[in-house]
Amino acid sequence: MSDTQAPAPQDQAIARPAREHVPTLAFQTTVLRSQKLSESFRRLTVGGTDLNDFGTNSHPLDMRIKLLLPSASGFVANDAISSLRPDALTSPADQQGWYQRWLAIDPSERGYMRTYTVRAFREAGHPANQGTEPELDIDFVLHGEVVDGLLRGGPATEYGDRAQAGDQLLLLGPNKALCDASYGGIEFRPGEATRIVLAGDETAVPAICSILESLPEHLSGHALIEVPEASDILEVSTNSEVSVQWLPRCGAEHGSLLREAVSLVVPIPGNGQDAAAEEPEDINVDENILWETGQAQSAPFYAWIAGEAGFVKELRRYLVRDAGIDRKQVAFMGYWRHGKQEN
Numbered sequence: 001m002s003d004t005q006a007p008a009p010q011d012q013a014i015a016r017p018a019r020e021h022v023p024t025l026a027f028q029t030t031v032l033r034s035q036k037l038s039e040s041f042r043r044l045t046v047g048g049t050d051l052n053d054f055g056t057n058s059h060p061l062d063m064r065i066k067l068l069l070p071s072a073s074g075f076v077a078n079d080a081i082s083s084l085r086p087d088a089l090t091s092p093a094d095q096q097g098w099y100q101r102w103l104a105i106d107p108s109e110r111g112y113m114r115t116y117t118v119r120a121f122r123e124a125g126h127p128a129n130q131g132t133e134p135e136l137d138i139d140f141v142l143h144g145e146v147v148d149g150l151l152r153g154g155p156a157t158e159y160g161d162r163a164q165a166g167d168q169l170l171l172l173g174p175n176k177a178l179c180d181a182s183y184g185g186i187e188f189r190p191g192e193a194t195r196i197v198l199a200g201d202e203t204a205v206p207a208i209c210s211i212l213e214s215l216p217e218h219l220s221g222h223a224l225i226e227v228p229e230a231s232d233i234l235e236v237s238t239n240s241e242v243s244v245q246w247l248p249r250c251g252a253e254h255g256s257l258l259r260e261a262v263s264l265v266v267p268i269p270g271n272g273q274d275a276a277a278e279e280p281e282d283i284n285v286d287e288n289i290l291w292e293t294g295q296a297q298s299a300p301f302y303a304w305i306a307g308e309a310g311f312v313k314e315l316r317r318y319l320v321r322d323a324g325i326d327r328k329q330v331a332f333m334g335y336w337r338h339g340k341q342e343n
């Protein structure tokens, strides 16, 4: 599991299948289905035998994965990534610095890496998986502009929009043999909280919907979800007492509906004088990633906030400074930034 011991120095150079010692593997998948969910969302279902090695042996919650997308020249495979395939023979020493080696490759050859959420993962034999191999759903927000009938957005958006059954998709994710529920790519950690708030924009919809499906009956609270249009309200189920409120933006400023909705469900205590008034240190979201995830285990309240970094930063200030919530009880995650490519 995740606390596997580091290999002894003499074993560092011995090549073995990656699945035996590499915690994050590269999974070659094939697009099985592409489904329009709404005006702004398209779901790709991918599958393949590589996914037999995928997962954390637990509910994925808000598990993130990395998609490796081809550049205009269509090239994506390279040694740094190929050595992460489950069957690849590689040594622990070979693996050191693989990401830096990948980054050093000319972008026109290496393609793009983008972060997405596992909306659902179904092993072979799962009642909803009709195939013989594991399959995984990824929900893409289609952002950008339509030019001459074609959506022009970032590489991931364009891939999500155009991919068809049979297309290949390489992704990075947890190695089932070495990862468990403590996996670092899962951030939803409510501990013993009995009341939660989930708040996010459209990019957080896959994570919030997946989390809602996992929640036990005794949990209460609010899921607040801002989406571009009313037609983007999706079906979601939960056994918990958490109420779900969709907030169609319909042209309003990004994040403005969430700011208001969060302030209603987490009000400023009393006349505002009682709040702890801790001013969180400023983060320049145009230069740095806003990513703060809580550690509190026994607090009765927990909040999870994700989406465009500008409004996540505002909500951070509101919750920590104005409402006096201990930041250890909140995960703040800037999933993307207006005007900035992921990398």
Ligand SMILES: Cc1cc2nc3c(=O)[nH]c(=O)nc-3n(C[C@H](O)[C@H](O)[C@H](O)COP(=O)(O)OP(=O)(O)OC[C@H]3O[C@@H](n4cnc5c(N)ncnc54)[C@H](O)[C@@H]3O)c2cc1C
Binding pocket: 064, 114, 115, 116, 117, 118, 138, 139, 140, 141, 142, 143, 144, 153, 154, 155, 156, 157, 158, 202, 203, 204, 206, 207, 334, 335, 336, 337, 338, 339, 340, 341, 342, 343
């Ligand atoms: C942990 C995590 C999980 C995520 N899960 C998902 C997911 O499941 N589904 C999903 O759709 N996204 C998800 N995202 C967000 C996604 O990674 C970004 O939106 C990413 O920038 C999209 O890549 P791209 O190639 O389309 O655009 P990029 O090349 O990165 O950006 C190109 C331009 O588009 C703008 N842009 C990027 N995203 C958006 C957007 N949503 N709306 C408007 N403009 C945008 C950028 O500011 C930039 O100007 C997640 C991000 C993180 C960190």
